[in-house]
Amino acid sequence: MLAECYNAQNNPAGVKTYIDLIRRRAYGRTYPEFTYVDKETSEMAILREYAIEFIAEGKYWYHLRRMNNGSEALKLVKNNDPIFLLWPIDVSTMSKDPLLEQNEAYKN
Template sequence: MRKRIISIFDYTNKGNREIIMANTFARFEASHTFMANMYIDAYPPNSDPAALEIIGTIGGGNYWTLAADALAKFTDEDQRKSASFTELYSLDPNTETYSKFYGCIQRKFNGMIDGGLRYFLDDVVLYRYADVLLMKAEAQNALNQDPSDAMNRVRARAYGDNFEKHTFVSGSKEDNDSAILEERLLELLYEGKYWWDILRFDKASELIPYFKEHPQHTYKYLWPLSLNILSAEPKVIQNPGYE
């Protein structure tokens, strides 16, 4: 694995050794990826200059941002925090400090600059080595084996000199599953994995507020099949809940 997590997603470092499989994008060969929806297209006046320097050229749709409960899981000792997003604050006139929280702006998949414009053309990573290690930990735990080695290889890079106090110690099967699922959130944030992870762990009704409030709507785990599919394939049956 690469020592600096942010370098995995550097536009100029595509296809590095940690990447196992990715969908490639390039200038003049593709339009923006879906990550354009998460970058910032404007920011409040009196924003923290240090954060703005990291954010750089604005662009994108600014439609989505990181949920508060996900943000709370990251610590400053975890390099995945600064490698994944930048917290933007504006000036609070009452305290004269940059303490008014505005939102989190992604650093993974933030594209490239050409002619003063930001283009979201990072490769969409399907599999990388840290993901494989966490899948190994998941499989080992399912087989009643100790997943500590795979988990700690991921954590050792994430926490660096602070790793010792974040060492994973195997516990019950249920506790290990919870730890592995959270580790996948921290490691693979913005990489399109978490929804499938929580379905696989059967945790959607526990972890997604909507499904906690509407337990009768679990049919929405699946999307409806389109009328085009149903018309073309008469033997295909519509997913439950959409009949």
């Protein structure tokens, strides 16, 4: 996550330091060193490291959402309209608070 923060600050040295730190821990001495190209390329490299590191934890989607790549990175999804990035509000929650409105994609 520190690499992500440094990338947001346009700090290539910080991005490289933390991506390499993760790779060194994961791959040992023969890790592929990270080469900074630009902010977007670094963001995709960070997302790739998240995908590899947390492959079985089911949290990749939340990394995509936090980094605003929900529709960009999921081009294979049939309907990647931004309206579907929100989940429906469950019926029990809706019944407890009459002021809540269902998310647009799930009305009716």
